[in-house]
Amino acid sequence: MLVRVLAIFLCLGLSARAGTLDDILARGALVCGVNTGLAGFGLPDNRGEWRGFDIDYCRAVAAAIFDDPKKVRFTPLSGKDRFTALQSGEIDLLSRNTTWTQSREAGQGLLFAGVNYFDGQAFMVRKARGLKSVRELNGASICVQQGTTTELNLADAFRKFGITAETVVFTGGDEALKAYESGRCDAYTTDGSALYAQRLKLSAPGDHEILGETISKEPFGPVVRQGDDRWFNLVKWTHFALLDAEELGVTAVNVESLRQSNLPEIRRLLGADNDFGAGLGLPKDWVVRIVRAVGNYGEIFERNLGQGSPLKIPRGLNAQWRDGGLHYAPPVR
Numbered sequence: 001m002l003v004r005v006l007a008i009f010l011c012l013g014l015s016a017r018a019g020t021l022d023d024i025l026a027r028g029a030l031v032c033g034v035n036t037g038l039a040g041f042g043l044p045d046n047r048g049e050w051r052g053f054d055i056d057y058c059r060a061v062a063a064a065i066f067d068d069p070k071k072v073r074f075t076p077l078s079g080k081d082r083f084t085a086l087q088s089g090e091i092d093l094l095s096r097n098t099t100w101t102q103s104r105e106a107g108q109g110l111l112f113a114g115v116n117y118f119d120g121q122a123f124m125v126r127k128a129r130g131l132k133s134v135r136e137l138n139g140a141s142i143c144v145q146q147g148t149t150t151e152l153n154l155a156d157a158f159r160k161f162g163i164t165a166e167t168v169v170f171t172g173g174d175e176a177l178k179a180y181e182s183g184r185c186d187a188y189t190t191d192g193s194a195l196y197a198q199r200l201k202l203s204a205p206g207d208h209e210i211l212g213e214t215i216s217k218e219p220f221g222p223v224v225r226q227g228d229d230r231w232f233n234l235v236k237w238t239h240f241a242l243l244d245a246e247e248l249g250v251t252a253v254n255v256e257s258l259r260q261s262n263l264p265e266i267r268r269l270l271g272a273d274n275d276f277g278a279g280l281g282l283p284k285d286w287v288v289r290i291v292r293a294v295g296n297y298g299e300i301f302e303r304n305l306g307q308g309s310p311l312k313i314p315r316g317l318n319a320q321w322r323d324g325g326l327h328y329a330p331p332v333r
Contacts, residue, residue: 020092020224020231021065021281029071032058033091036076036172039197040304040311041097050074053304054095056294057116057222061093061238063293064286078172080147083108086225093235094223097191099149104223112221113236116297118317118326120214121153122192124180124199127209134213138163143176143185145169149218150190157215177201191218196311234280241287243329244269245296247320252295255288269332276332287332297327 024030034042034054042052059069075091086094087109097119098104100112123142125131134157144150146169158165168185170176177198180188188195192214199205222239224232245251248266250258259270267273271284280286294300301318302308319325 020228021234024065024092028066029073030058030062030065030093031073031075031091032061033075033077033082033085033094033096034058035096036078038097038173038194039200040193040309040313041197042074042076042095051304053117053300054097056300056304057095057239058093060242060290060294060300061235063289064234064238064241064280064282067289069293078147079145080171083110086110086223089225092224092231097194097220098223099191099218100221101149109226110223111226111232112223113232114239115219115221115326116239117193117220119191119193119218119220121150121189121216121218122195122214123211124188124195124208125186125211127207129186131211134211134215135161135163137165137187139165140186141166141168141184143168143170143180143188145173145176145190146171148190149216153216154189173198174201191220193305193311193313196305196313200310230281234282237280237332238290240329241269241290241332242294242297242300243320243327244332245287245291246298247322247329250287250291250296252291252293252299255291259288265331265333274333 034050037043040052042050042054045051058072062072063069075085077085077096082094082096082098085091100115104110105112123134123137142154142165144154144167151167151169154167168179170179173190173194176188179185181202192210195210199208202208222235224235248269250266250269258266259272261267268276270288271277271286275284277284277286301315305311305313306315315325317326319327321328
């Protein structure tokens with residue numbers, strides 16, 4: 001009897017949280033959890049306007065829902081607070097360079113809606129030291145950020161290499177970076193993409209380099225709460241739509257004209273013949289709304305992280321599958 005009662009309460013709890021899209025529509029805006037400030041991923045510009053790869057993902061979801069990428073409220077979150085904010089309902093979506101792991105998904109009631117950036121943990125060091133490998137950091141002091149996967153990765157890698165190091169932990173990434181720059185640490189470790197961004201904040205970025213080695217797999221992606229399949233599907237297929245648009249050559253510039261395309265894949269993607277948005281609670285032109293507002297995946301990557309940005313990160317693993325990368329999306333059909 002007790003088991004049955006608990007099961008009923010559990011179902012009721014899930015049902016109570018099963019209307020994220022309805023809540024967003026009633027509120028008139030998406031609430032998106034983002035980084036407190038990481039160049040290329042999420043950072044306010046000099047006018048206070050949020051910019052970045054993760055920001056554009058939030059705007060893509062808002063565009064799909066409202067046909068307006070500006071209907072988003074951004075909530076800056078530290079690595080320590082991000083999951084609590086999502087679990088409590090403070091935010092609808094977490095779009096903040098967050099690694100997909102089994103314990104985060106199965107153990108914290110969360111769901112990752114796909115991998116939108118393939119990364120790996122790397123190390124930044126001073127060029128003057130002439131280091132070529134992580135193995136040369138034996139006996140070094142290394143700055144890391146609390147509440148991330150980096151501490152465990154560091155311990156695992158050094159155990160594997162048979163070397164030791166002093167781990168110096170800080171609450172935020174900026175604190176860790178300042179300690180590294182001041183000389184408190186010999187190296188600073190975090191996700192490789194974040195190191196490219198953090199290096200720009202140093203007084204002499206050219207004096208520092210990022211070692212080519214990575215010691216982990218860090219698949220990033222947008223995160224939602226468990227218990228709301230419709231919302232999970234909407235966020236997941238927004239991601240897939242961005243990838244499919246790039247593969248099919250649909251861009252922010254040509255998306256309107258391509259609605260008249262004769263190619264069946266493009267016509268399906270853009271809702272010219274079928275209504276694939278209905279199952280997501282969206283209109284048939286939902287992909288048109290997305291691409292018109294933020295472009296396709298490649299456009300988002302290039303202006304925020306790639307050659308059109310100060311970071312100039314190569315596509316690498318984040319290229320389309322046909323170009324030697326790992327990105328491959330199911331078709332909209």
